[in-house]
Amino acid sequence: METDKLLQSQVCVVNIGLREFARDMERVGVPVVHVEWSPPAVRDPRIIDLLAKLGA
């Protein structure tokens, strides 16, 4: 679909991360599916290595 026509039809939104953006869509009546996501919390290379070894 051409981008200039994208918003002329029914818009369905998948929102990833910050929930407030999904709420904004809901407030204006746009169907939205919110996906909980945040950047990986663990930055310690030792933990990341152990997670890989322990099958996470």
Added chain:
Amino acid sequence: MSDSALSERIASANHEAHRRMLESEPVLVDVQLAKDAIPALDDRTILHAGPPITWGRMCGPMCGAVAGAIVFEGWARDLDAAARLAASGEIRFEPNHHHHGVGPMTGITTRHMAVLVVENRAFGNTSFCTVNEGIGNVMRFGGNDCEVIDRLKWIADVAGPALGAAIRHRGGVPLKGLIARGLAMGDEMHMRNAACSSLILGELAGDLAETATKDLSRILRFVSGNDMFFLNVAMAMAKSIADAAQGIAHSTVVTTMARNGTDFGIRVSGTGDRWFTGPAQMARGLLFAGHTEADGNPDIGDSCITETVGLGGFAMAASPAVVGFLGAGTIADAIGHTRSMGEITIGPNPAWTLPTLEMAGVPTAIDIRKVLATGLLPVINTAIANRQPGRTMVGAGMVHPPLSCFEQALVAFAEVNGLH
């Protein structure tokens, strides 16, 4: 052992931990004095919520409750003398969890307090929790005046024995089905217990009428006037379920989450009795009128044993009523919390289903690997205590364990299994 072989063993062990949680058959069998239910609870020992802690590191409500418990036991004449005794080193402090017990908020348990006794008949283990004192000025929030101590004595001398007799008279109260009914009626079993408190009173009322020898109307009003009466039953039940899953080699499933108002601690099935601790966090939620965040104490209590087995914040989707009470957003947010807990658990519990999620089972058995891999921390619903002793509850909200607990646990698990 190769990494893949260890991964397979972990998967198998976690499946077993999850199976034990699901196949548990908790039954409320009695109310006894703690000294009879917990023989190791000797004189001059005080059990408390959360991981181990010394008197000098205890928060305000915990100190208040300890002083009150010392007066309750008659080890000191007044609260000042009790505080001196607590500081003297003559009192032994141990976690409830070291004795198969749990307690809400300060969680203080001593020899002559009444405890609910729950037997997990599928696995033969038994757990304990004090009887809920009601709302307001109570020892679990650090209350320690005459009103608190007199009520505790009445519970130990009158209400506890009467409830115990009624429970024995009917051969125990199976709890698994009761919880299922409560979830369908809007309880999540941590911050909302209105349905199950009514249900269990209905279960026991006839037996109480037949067996109580004193204060029947006061006992009935004591239970019916407290929507949180069932919390302590749910906690003892959850402890009996979590204990059944403890001590499985290679399992990364969390079997304890608890806080003492200073530290948050977890224990993991495959790493024995070792605690992994970090600073207790401040709950975020709604404060009662007249209070500010500065009044609140950091997270406290053993009550997150409910989340440990898939209830409380994990079952938030069951309880639209609790969402507003906790200031936790919308009902959609509550459903989102339950869904996200599915990302960090081994699987659902088909015995405890959620009408708002097409009867999906509550997410059960937290895997420390999944917590760390996703960054999704367990969601805990909680009351907020006043940081000053004896000032009751200041609000309610949601809180998480510190991530560091899970990082420490993973490192220890790796060491236990020969990985460095």
